[in-house]
Amino acid sequence: AQSVSQHNHHVILSEAASLELGCNYSYGGTVNLFWYVQYPGQHLQLLLKYFSGDPLVKGIKGFEAEFIKSKFSFNLRKPSVQWSDTAEYFCAVRSYNQGGKLIFGQGTELSVKP
Amino acid sequence: EPEVTQTPSHQVTQMGQEVILRCVPISNHLYFYWYRQILGQKVEFLVSFYNNEISEKSEIFDDQFSVERPDGSNFTLKIRSTKLEDSAMYFCASSEVMGQGKKNIQYFGAGTRLSVL
Numbered sequence: 422a423q424s425v426s427q428h429n430h431h432v433i434l435s436e437a438a439s440l441e442l443g444c445n446y447s448y449g450g451t452v453n454l455f456w457y458v459q460y461p462g463q464h465l466q467l468l469l470k471y472f473s474g475d476p477l478v479k480g481i482k483g484f485e486a487e488f489i490k491s492k493f494s495f496n497l498r499k500p501s502v503q504w505s506d507t508a509e510y511f512c513a514v515r516s517y518n519q520g521g522k523l524i525f526g527q528g529t530e531l532s533v534k535p
Numbered sequence: 536e537p538e539v540t541q542t543p544s545h546q547v548t549q550m551g552q553e554v555i556l557r558c559v560p561i562s563n564h565l566y567f568y569w570y571r572q573i574l575g576q577k578v579e580f581l582v583s584f585y586n587n588e589i590s591e592k593s594e595i596f597d598d599q600f601s602v603e604r605p606d607g608s609n610f611t612l613k614i615r616s617t618k619l620e621d622s623a624m625y626f627c628a629s630s631e632v633m634g635q636g637k638k639n640i641q642y643f644g645a646g647t648r649l650s651v652l
Contacts (some may be wrong), residue, residue, distance in 0.1 A: 425577075457643070464538065465626065465643035511578060520591045521566060521633040523641060525578035 444512030558627030
């Protein structure tokens with residue numbers, strides 16, 4: 422069955438540190454890839470997405486992610502985190518032959534210390 | 536940015552009771568979804584809905600669950616007889632299209648936390 426793995430359950434960083442959150446998926450076909458963020462008490466918000474083309478995608482708030490097809494990975498990065506990036510981050514995958522549903526990873530909680 | 540609205544934010548119920556979770560999708564969206572997240576676990580797909588019909592449902596979405604679009608704006612998830620294991624955060628989402636097009640972006644609500652006692 423298709424699955425998504427996020428390797429880090431909880432990441433603690435100081436402000437200005439660089440961030441990389443891992444995401445791997447298990448499906449071999451064509452996929453769409455997403456990162457969502459949930460700030461405390463708020464809705465899941467789309468950070469960035471990959472459908473096709475340039476495997477390096479840029480999203481909101483300085484985040485970017487790189488799709489590496491050979492590694493089935495879609496890691497999220499930010500060069501310098503801020504306290505306001507404290508949130509939970511979810512990687513999600515949609516495969517071409519499985520309708521519209523998203524398959525989520527378990528989420529990574531990011532805590533940024535001021 | 537348009538938002539998906541969910542009410543209530545927290546619902547407490549007794550085991551065996553019926554609950555209805557409500558969602559107002561983004562106004563021009565045609566596809567609607569429910570997901571849930573049990574504490575400490577992954578966000579899981581429950582059901583997708585289009586044109587007053589279920590498009591797809593997961594194994595979780597058994598006969599205890601139903602969805603409805605009772606009017607032009609609301610999209611509801613009903614659990615007929617709640618169990619302890621139904622305690623979770625329930626997320627509603629909507630999208631303009633379905634399938635693999637670039638407009639198929641799912642926008643999520645803030646969730647309803649259901650606590651079954």
